Amino acid sequence: MLELGLLTDTNKKETLLAYFEQEAELWLNWLASFTRGGEPGVTRLLYTKEWLAAQRALEGKMTELGLVPSFDEIGNLYGKIKGVQETAPSIITGSHIDTVVQGGKYDGAYGIVAGLLAIDYLQRTYGQPVRSLEVVSLCEEEGSRFPMAYWGSGSVVGKRSFAQIDSLQDEEGISFREAMADCGFGEGAGAPARRADMAAYIEVHIEQGAVLEREGLSLGVVEAIAGQRRLKFTIGGESNHAGTTPMHMRRDALEGTSAMIGLLRQEAVRLGPPLVATVGRLQVLPNVVNVVPGKVEFTVDARHADGQQLDAFCRWTVDAFERIAAERGLDFACEEWFREEPVPMNERLKKELDDICRELAIPSKRMVSGAGHDGQMFHHSCPTALLFVPSRGGISHSPDEYTSPKELAIGIMALAKLLYKLGYEGELL
Amino acid sequence: MLELGLLTDTNKKETLLAYFEQEAELWLNWLASFTRGGEPGVTRLLYTKEWLAAQRALEGKMTELGLVPSFDEIGNLYGKIKGVQETAPSIITGSHIDTVVQGGKYDGAYGIVAGLLAIDYLQRTYGQPVRSLEVVSLCEEEGSRFPMAYWGSGSVVGKRSFAQIDSLQDEEGISFREAMADCGFGEGAGAPARRADMAAYIEVHIEQGAVLEREGLSLGVVEAIAGQRRLKFTIGGESNHAGTTPMHMRRDALEGTSAMIGLLRQEAVRLGPPLVATVGRLQVLPNVVNVVPGKVEFTVDARHADGQQLDAFCRWTVDAFERIAAERGLDFACEEWFREEPVPMNERLKKELDDICRELAIPSKRMVSGAGHDGQMFHHSCPTALLFVPSRGGISHSPDEYTSPKELAIGIMALAKLLYKLGYEGELL
Numbered sequence: 001m002l003e004l005g006l007l008t009d010t011n012k013k014e015t016l017l018a019y020f021e022q023e024a025e026l027w028l029n030w031l032a033s034f035t036r037g038g039e040p041g042v043t044r045l046l047y048t049k050e051w052l053a054a055q056r057a058l059e060g061k062m063t064e065l066g067l068v069p070s071f072d073e074i075g076n077l078y079g080k081i082k083g084v085q086e087t088a089p090s091i092i093t094g095s096h097i098d099t100v101v102q103g104g105k106y107d108g109a110y111g112i113v114a115g116l117l118a119i120d121y122l123q124r125t126y127g128q129p130v131r132s133l134e135v136v137s138l139c140e141e142e143g144s145r146f147p148m149a150y151w152g153s154g155s156v157v158g159k160r161s162f163a164q165i166d167s168l169q170d171e172e173g174i175s176f177r178e179a180m181a182d183c184g185f186g187e188g189a190g191a192p193a194r195r196a197d198m199a200a201y202i203e204v205h206i207e208q209g210a211v212l213e214r215e216g217l218s219l220g221v222v223e224a225i226a227g228q229r230r231l232k233f234t235i236g237g238e239s240n241h242a243g244t245t246p247m248h249m250r251r252d253a254l255e256g257t258s259a260m261i262g263l264l265r266q267e268a269v270r271l272g273p274p275l276v277a278t279v280g281r282l283q284v285l286p287n288v289v290n291v292v293p294g295k296v297e298f299t300v301d302a303r304h305a306d307g308q309q310l311d312a313f314c315r316w317t318v319d320a321f322e323r324i325a326a327e328r329g330l331d332f333a334c335e336e337w338f339r340e341e342p343v344p345m346n347e348r349l350k351k352e353l354d355d356i357c358r359e360l361a362i363p364s365k366r367m368v369s370g371a372g373h374d375g376q377m378f379h380h381s382c383p384t385a386l387l388f389v390p391s392r393g394g395i396s397h398s399p400d401e402y403t404s405p406k407e408l409a410i411g412i413m414a415l416a417k418l419l420y421k422l423g424y425e426g427e428l429l
Numbered sequence: 430m431l432e433l434g435l436l437t438d439t440n441k442k443e444t445l446l447a448y449f450e451q452e453a454e455l456w457l458n459w460l461a462s463f464t465r466g467g468e469p470g471v472t473r474l475l476y477t478k479e480w481l482a483a484q485r486a487l488e489g490k491m492t493e494l495g496l497v498p499s500f501d502e503i504g505n506l507y508g509k510i511k512g513v514q515e516t517a518p519s520i521i522t523g524s525h526i527d528t529v530v531q532g533g534k535y536d537g538a539y540g541i542v543a544g545l546l547a548i549d550y551l552q553r554t555y556g557q558p559v560r561s562l563e564v565v566s567l568c569e570e571e572g573s574r575f576p577m578a579y580w581g582s583g584s585v586v587g588k589r590s591f592a593q594i595d596s597l598q599d600e601e602g603i604s605f606r607e608a609m610a611d612c613g614f615g616e617g618a619g620a621p622a623r624r625a626d627m628a629a630y631i632e633v634h635i636e637q638g639a640v641l642e643r644e645g646l647s648l649g650v651v652e653a654i655a656g657q658r659r660l661k662f663t664i665g666g667e668s669n670h671a672g673t674t675p676m677h678m679r680r681d682a683l684e685g686t687s688a689m690i691g692l693l694r695q696e697a698v699r700l701g702p703p704l705v706a707t708v709g710r711l712q713v714l715p716n717v718v719n720v721v722p723g724k725v726e727f728t729v730d731a732r733h734a735d736g737q738q739l740d741a742f743c744r745w746t747v748d749a750f751e752r753i754a755a756e757r758g759l760d761f762a763c764e765e766w767f768r769e770e771p772v773p774m775n776e777r778l779k780k781e782l783d784d785i786c787r788e789l790a791i792p793s794k795r796m797v798s799g800a801g802h803d804g805q806m807f808h809h810s811c812p813t814a815l816l817f818v819p820s821r822g823g824i825s826h827s828p829d830e831y832t833s834p835k836e837l838a839i840g841i842m843a844l845a846k847l848l849y850k851l852g853y854e855g856e857l858l
Contacts, residue, residue, distance in 0.1 A: 209673025226672060230718060240823055242707035242730045243655060243799025244638025247698045249823070254708055255694045258687035265684045269676045278671035279683055280718045282711070289659060289709045289728045299718045301671045370672025394669055394678070 004125060007417050013360070020117055020409035027113040028408075031058075031097075032105035041102040041399030042109075045145035045170075047075070047179035054097055058112065058137050065120045067135065073190040075139040075183060076152050079116070081123055083132040083423065089199035089382070091422045093118065093415060094136035096152055096374055100144045104401020106206045110389070110408065112137045114204045118416035122423065130426035131199060133419060141374050145170045145179075153377035155193035162187050200349065200422055201378035204387045204411045206403050208371050210394030218410045219364035220388035221353040225376045226274060226303035226368050227342035229314050233260070233321060236331030239286055239294030254284055254293035256330045260321045264300065267316065274368035275313060277302040305342050305368040343376040349385035349418070356417045362410055387414060433554060436846050442789070449546055449838035456542040457837075460487075460526075461534035470531040470828030471538075474574040476504070476608035483526055487541065487566050494549045496564065502619040504568040504612060505581050508545070510552055512561040512852065518628035518811070520558075520851045522547065522844060523565035525581055525803060529573045533830020535635045539818070539837065541566045543633045547845035551852065559855035560628060562848060570803055574599050574608075582806035584622035591616050629778065629851055630807035633816045633840045635832050637800050639823030647839045648793035649817035650782045654805045655703060655732035655797050656771035658743050662689070662750060665760030668715055668723030683713055683722035685759045689750045693729065696745065703797035704742060706731040734771050734797040772805040778814035778847070785846045791839055816843060 004019055005012025034054035036043040044050045055077050062069040062079030069079050077097075080090070095111020115135035122129065138152030146168045154160030168176040180186050207213075212220050237253035261279050268277040282298040300317060304310035318334050325332035350366070357364040367388065375386040389411040392402040433448055434441025463483035465472040473479045484506050491498040491508030498508050506526075509519065524540020544564035551558065567581030575597045583589030594605040609615050636642075641649050666682035690708050697706040711727040729746060733739035747763050754761035779795070786793040796817065804815040818840040821831040 207673060208670050209675075210669075210678055211673075211675060214678065228672070240639075241637050241800060241825060242709055243657070243705065243732050243801075244636060244640075244825075245705065245799070245823060246638075246640060246702050247694070247705060249639055249643065252694070252707075254711065255690055258690035261684055261687035262691060265676070265681070265687075273675050276672065276674065276676060278681075278719070278721055280671055280713075280720050280722060281716050282683065282713050282722075283716075284709075284711050287710050287712075290707070290730050291709050292707055293709060293711075301719050303672050370674070371670060372672075394674060396670060396673075 004121060006125060007420060017406070017409045017413060020412040021405035023117050024113055024408040024412060025405045027117070028105050028109055031109045031113065039102055042099045042105050043101050043103065044097065044099045045101070046098050046140040046151065047145070047183045051098060052183045055137060055139075058097070061116065062135075065116065066123065067119065071185070071190050072193045073185060073188060074151065074155050074180065074193045075185040076156065076193060077137040078134050080132055080134045081119060081129060083129045085131055085426070088131050089197045090132040090134045091200050091202070091419060092134045092136055092198055093202045093419060094138060095203050095205060096138040096141035098140045098142050098144065100142050100397045102399060103397050104399060106401050106403050107208070107396055108141060110403070111203050111205050114408070114412045114415050117412050118419055121416055122420055126420065126424055129423035131423050133423045138374055146176050148176070149372070150374065150377050153374035156195050157377050157381040158194050159377055159380060195381070198378070198382040200346070200383045200385070201375060202349065202385045202387070202415065202418060203373060203375050204389065204415050205373055206391045206396060206401065207388040208391050208394065208396035210391065211367060212388060212390035213392060213394070215365065217363045217365055218390070218407060219357055219362050219414055220367040221350050221357070221364055222345050222369045222386035222388060223350065223366045224305040224342050224344040224368055225373060225386070226305050226370050227307045227310050228338065228340040229302045229310060229336060230338035231300045231302070231314065231318070232335050232337055233298055233300065234333040235296045235325060237294050238292070240292040242290040242292055245292055250292050251329050252292050253296040253330060256325055256328045257282070257296040257298060259324050263320055263324070264317060267320070271313065274370070275302070275304045275309070276370055277313070277317070303370050307342050310342070340372070343379045345375065345379070345385050346383035349383055352418055352421060353385060353387060353414065356414050360413060360417065362414060385418070387411060433550060435554060436849055446835070446838045446842060449841040450834035452546055453542055453837040453841060454834045456546070457534050457538055460538045460542065468531055471528045471534050472530050472532065473526065473528045474530070475527050475569040475580065476574070476612045480527060481612045484566060484568070487526070490545065491564070494545065495552065496548065500614070500619050501622045502614060502617060503580065503584050503609065503622045504614040505585065505622060506566040507563050509561055509563045510548060510558060512558045514560055514855070517560050518626045519561040519563045520629050520631070520848060521563045521565055521627055522631045522848060523567060524632050524634060525567040525570035527569045527571050527573065529571050529826045531828060532826050533828060535830050535832050536637070536825055537570060539832070540632050540634050543837070543841045543844050546841050547848055550845055551849055555849065555853055558852035560852050562852045567803055575605050577605070578801070579803065579806050582803035585624050586806050586810040587623050588806055588809060624810070627807070627811040629775075629812045629814070630804060631778065631814045631816070631844065631847060632802060632804050633818065633844050634802060635820045635825060635830065636817040637820050637823070637825035639820065640796060641817060641819035642821060642823070644794070646792045646794055647819070647836060648786055648791050648843055649796040650779050650786070650793055651774050651798045651815035651817060652779065652795045653734040653774060653797055654772040654802060654815070655734050655799050656736045656739050657767065657769040657801075658731045658739060658765060659767035660729045660731070660743065660747070661764050661766055662727055662729065663762040664725045664754060666723050667721070669721040671719040671721055674721055679721050680758050681721050682725040682759060685754055685757045686711070686725040686727060688753045692749055692753070693746060696742075696749070700742065703734045703799070704731070704738070705799055706742070706746070732799050736771050739771070769801070772808045774804065774808070774814050775812035778812055781847055781850060782814060782816060782843065785843050789842065789846065791843060814847070816840060
């Protein structure tokens with residue numbers, strides 16, 4: 001076996017990076033081979049045969065690497081290296097094994113591969129850790145097969161329960177429980193999913209945005225996972241003949257909506273990052289060339305790392321839109337249909353990651369995650385950190401998802417260093 | 430039979446109006462009974478059994494009233510009263526018998542009923558006219574069954590031909606020719622549709638807008654039928670994750686489109702009537718709540734009575750939209766896919782109608798028709814006039830279409846007076 005050197009060997013740093021580069025690429029391609037056939041990208045939905053094959057293959061890999069594998073009752077897979085302090089809570093790293101339909105090979109998979117490579121390297125280089133180290137391949141995060149996201153991590157921290165999935169079915173009418181049972185999982189079919197023995201959860205993940213790439217940075221230390229509000233607006237005007245209705249007699253729902261979209265953008269830009277606000281979905285009725293639009297329905301997705309500022313922005317939005325509607329004699333209705341609070345990452349872990357980037361001379365920045373991650377669940381039970389590597393073009397949930405081997409390796413190196421500090425130096429959080 | 434008096438009997442005016450009110454209501458309800466069953470409103474599509482039944486029933490009515498009925502080869506139905514000057518070109522009035530799907534009982538039908546009532550009244554009151562008077566029930570105007578509008582009037586003036594309909598099918602795959610043949614019509618199956626013996630065409634029609642109602646007027650003397658341009662715009666941005674893409678990194682196709690829609694409205698209002706401009710159809714891609722819109726396709730329908738001003742407005746629109754796209758780094762494409770020139774109505778007939786309104790103390794105005802009508806076809810062959818009665822709420826192409834019997838009667842009275850001037854006083858155009 002290749003002599004990789006210690007994390008502190010500056011002259012061996014390139015060798016170690018080259019090793020991680022090569023292995024990460026190999027492992028990600030290997031994991032990507034567990035996919036539904038005949039379509040581009042990776043499709044590995046919860047409790048499908050591709051999913052089960054991937055988890056079983058990872059179980060084998062763990063054994064091969066000398067980690068002790070174990071499934072919990074819902075299919076989360078852990079690989080553990082017992083620490084000297086056997087009963088002390090574990091340091092856990094990993095991510096989710098499921099994908100969206102026709103997703104990429106990095107989202108989720110990278111966090112698992114990074115964890116395995118980092119822990120394997122640490123064990124081979126430093127021997128048994130002081131605290132137990134675990135890599136987890138979480139069963140589900142995306143909500144792609146059933147209308148339920150964070151099933152894996154949520155169950156670990158008690159934010160998801162069997163009661164919540166009882167009535168759920170996939171698009172083909174297969175029940176959640178049935179699909180789970182077909183893979184050999186279910187209530188009591190393994191160790192309870194819920195855990196109380198976690199000292200920290202650390203996840204590396206692709207950014208899924210283009211900030212790191214544009215700014216020429218290698219790592220993003222996540223300050224917080226943004227909170228989200230999703231609002232639905234219904235603007236009512238009057239459907240009229242486009243030829244026979246003079247401009248001044250119109251109540252054009254689309255024209256009013258346009259003014260709202262413009263103002264939303266303007267205010268979001270003025271307030272600046274980390275606020276983002278998006279009108280992603282919009283439906284015009286009747287949507288006919290020669291008819292003045294009588295009704296428009298559209299959504300606003302707003303995110304911010306600070307819940308109060310996010311609420312203030314949403315209140316402003318609703319007021320401003322209502323005023324625009326009133327000025328034009330348009331009917332106005334608004335409903336908030338989704339709400340998720342921001343989740344700050346652990347201060348101490350963020351500082352450690354900042355220090356590591358400095359020590360390894362990795363160009364990095366603190367940033368807010370606009371997307372949701374398993375970390376926001378683990379945060380309820382233990383100190384949690386989230387580390388981003390660049391996504392080419394910001395593309396994700398697509399076969400075009402890409403992060404270079406070099407970038408992948410830098411993330412794994414930083415992860416290894418943090419796991420070393422927590423697992424071997426045994427620093428208390 | 431009721432003694433209706435002469436058009437000049439001021440003291441009999443109310444009696445005549447009451448008669449027209451009552452008859453128009455009865456006849457329109459009778460015509461509305463020829464409809465596809467089991468749905469609201471009137472559905473009488475070209476060359477369907479409902480359509481044929483309506484034309485046959487009208488043929489019967491014409492005979493009953495002493496008019497000589499005749500079908501041409503495509504199913505236009507004429508009812509004629511021969512004038513003393515037998516060979517002189519005819520004065521023709523009427524409208525179309527076909528409807529949109531679930532349309533109202535006034536659009537088209539009113540012009541036919543008005544023509545029949547006016548000519549019947551004239552014949553009974555004044556005897557044989559100097560010039561021949563004809564009422565026409567045109568086979569098709571709406572383009573609702575086949576992708577072909579103005580089939581009836583267009584064929585009369587040589588703007589439509591059998592060659593144009595050869596490849597056309599309806600939604601069920603029935604060919605235009607087959608549907609026509611099933612009703613007993615087709616090339617050479619009757620008198621040629623094309624006519625060269627028309628002295629004038631006069632049509633009364635519901636406004637299909639709310640201008641007359643809002644301004645408290647009874648009649649609209651149509652100055653011109655507006656020209657139309659229809660443009661399709663495609664705005665290309667970048668589909669991105671709504672959470673991970675900062676505002677300043679976005680190329681949001683919908684935000685750019687919103688700015689365009691706002692500016693279009695502003696400029697159309699500034700330029701004022703008779704210009705109207707409408708974004709009626711808009712499609713967002715991928716149209717997902719948490720994805721920045723990567724592409725928007727939308728249409729602009731612009732109309733004006735002056736073709737040059739309309740073209741200038743369209744050029745301004747394309748330039749302005751392109752500038753908005755360029756400012757935002759958005760891709761831009763535009764195509765004009767429909768173009769119809771404005772059609773001025775005959776000056777002399779408009780003046781006659783103005784005079785008639787004054788003589789009968791009917792509150793009226795000159796106005797531009799934003800919608801298309803058979804008159805725009807007849808205009809190619811003979812002096813043409815178009816007269817509007819109010820549409821309640823501007824509603825048309827809907828079961829809710831409504832014009833009060835009183836308003837219907839006023840239109841018929843004005844028509845009768847114009848037909849009298851042209852047909853009995855024999856004034857040359």
